[in-house]
Amino acid sequence: MPVPHQPPPPTPAITATGLRKSFGEKTVLDGIDLHISKGSVFSLLGPNGAGKTTAVQILSTLVTPDAGEVRVAGHDLVREPEAVRAAIGVTGQFSAVDNLLTGEENLLLMAELYGYRRRQARSLAAGLIERFDLVEAARRPASTYSGGMRRRLDIAMTLVGGPDVIFLDEPTTGLDPRSRHGMWEIVRELVGDGVTVFLTTQYLEEADQLADRIAVLNGGKLVAEGTPAELKRLVPGGHVVLRFADAAGLDRAARALGIGTADSEALTLQVPGDGSVRSVKALLDWVEATEAEVEGLAIDTPDLDDVFFAVTGRPDNEKVTTR
Structure with a gap:
């Protein structure tokens, strides 16, 4: 009997092997490995200064790693940085919105930078303005926007290039609970459209709500990794x-x-x-x-807070991986 043809496994959105980075004598990333599936939310957690932002900066080509092999959206990070940049979008801790421009002008400027013709740019901007519920505020200066509106505009600008992978570095820091929940819905919609989201956050509830897989970074190493449910089972109790x-x-x-x-x-x-x-x-x-x-x-039962404090309090940095 002939063996049915098995399709090849899908190419992961991000892979990293032995990723290292030091600043002077301080080792920030000490040989971490990542495997992130397409169309998923991956959340990187860790104490302040653990290296989360450095990891995002490396994976988005803003900082050069000291060692390791990395592929993002199928492209080698070191040999094909321009291809990586064309496939990703980045929303950092601080908004990239120009306060002197209106929301619409910010989007049009971004579209022009990507090389869209004027008519295409206007059509794209109008679609994003409607999608992110900014119609009434579109022609107001961004300086008048609330924190949640600025974040929505920031992500809308990130989507102008049609990225396959989006890095969200603490996107809801400083937002009120209503705005934070609104951002969660946006992330879910992006993943529903097939986008891969790499999320760093200080809010463990946020990771629990959104992430398909979570990794905890501490002392330059990944000390725990798995689905939210798998990580909670690492902690005895309940x-x-x-x-x-x-x-x-x-x-x-x-x-x-x-x-x-x-x-x-x-x-x-x-x-x-x-x-x-x-x-x-x-x-x-x-x-x-x-x-x-x-x-x-x-x-x-144990929650991610329990997991976080348990694994970041380890005296050694032995990696615990659940599958």
């Missing part, structure tokens, strides 16, 4: 809290289980558990056998 209808039921359940911490005033029993459906069902079945009436249930 528990289920049962709230009972009366003290008698709480007492019976606590004695029957033999584990957990009871709170007679709150009528709760805190039991260690991973929060999985199977373990919670087994716990409830066990409690039901005691005929105790459970009025409520809450599950508390």
Whole structure:
């Protein structure tokens, strides 16, 4: 029987092997490896000064690495920097918007820099203005924009060149919660269009909400990597809290289980558990056998904050990779 033809695996958006960078005697990146799939969100986390921005600067050709092999959008970073620049867009920590120009003028200027004809530039700018909800503000100076509006305009300008990969370096720092959630929706839309997003952020909730894979950078090395769910499983802990209808039921359940911490005033029993459906069902079945009436249930499992503090507090920099 003939073996069915298997299509080749898709080319990753970004790969890096042994990436190194030092400034003087300080090693910022100490041989990190990356493999980022197309059409995904990859988030790089780390303490301040960990090297996140340096990694973005290297991958976007703004800083030359000391060592390592890197390919971005299929192009060699060192030998084909112009091809890499043509395939990427970068939104840094500080907006590239010109405050003296209107939002529309900023977009037209960017389109002209990319070589679009006037009619094409106007059509492209109009489409981006509508997409990023800037129609009413399009002809106002950017200096009058709120932080969220400036960020939307900044990303719109990044999209003028039609990049395959976008680097977002702490894009929501300083934004209010409403503007931050608006930016999250924009990122999801970009990925839905097939764009790959490389995100650095100080907000762990942001990485948890957006990222397909997360890596934590500390001391120049990647100390943890995986999906958000995989990273959370690296940290032991978690528990289920049962709230009972009366003290008698709480007492019976606590004695029957033999584990957990009871709170007679709150009528709760805190039991260690991973929060999985199977373990919670087994716990409830066990409690039901005691005929105790459970009025409520809450599950508390490790979050990315727990992961972050656990792995950045390691005395050594041993890399932990989950797959």
